[in-house]
Structures are given as C-alpha cells and as structure tokens.
Amino acid sequence: MQATRALAHRTPLIRFLGKRSIPESIDHTPRPHPASPSSSLPTSFKQYREAIANQHGPLATRSASSASKPFFVQPAALLNNSGELPQRFGRLRWTPVEMDAVNSGGASLLA
16 A cells, blocks of 8 residues: 555656657758868869878878879788787687587586
8 A cells, every 4th residue: 555655745756858859950061060170161162182181190181193003912921820829819619518518508517
C-alpha cells in the first residue's frame, strides 16, 4: 500500500522541451568556421590550395618536376615478418584449457 502512495508523488527526472518547430527562414550563406584562423572565406579553391592548404607541408612550394615524378615504395619495405620480431612480441601458445573454452563456447569454464 505504501509503495503505491510513494509512486503517486513521484515526478520524473526527465523534462521534455515540448513540440519542436522548424524555423521559417534559415540563412545558408557560407561563413568561415568560428575556430578558423582567418576570418574570411577564400574566393576560389585554387586560392585556398595555394595560400592555406597544408598536406605534410605547404602545397604551393612543390616544384613541377617533383610533382610529376611518381612516388614508389618497395613492397618489401611495407611488410614485417613476424619471425623477425623479438620473442616478447610473438604469439603465445594456447593451453588445453583455453582450447576447450573456445571449442565449447565458454561452457567448459563454468564446470
């Protein structure tokens, strides 16, 4: 009986804001981001690439000869053979208990 009285006086902790309304006019004009270092937008993408954009250094300082040469990495340099790593980074052997746990879906650990 007392539980029902306690529930009758309960107020929810969530407060709903009410029905949402869509603004009638939304300004979609481009503006710089508030955290942007410059307070103006570039006039063109080319100007942006030459003046502002950085990709591992300024893009505008590349010479035409270096941009035309293809960049090639030897495939062997990308691969690491796990046999060359120190033993502390090697794979650990599975114990019989671990193998049973995997094969049984973990049910063998309950017993």
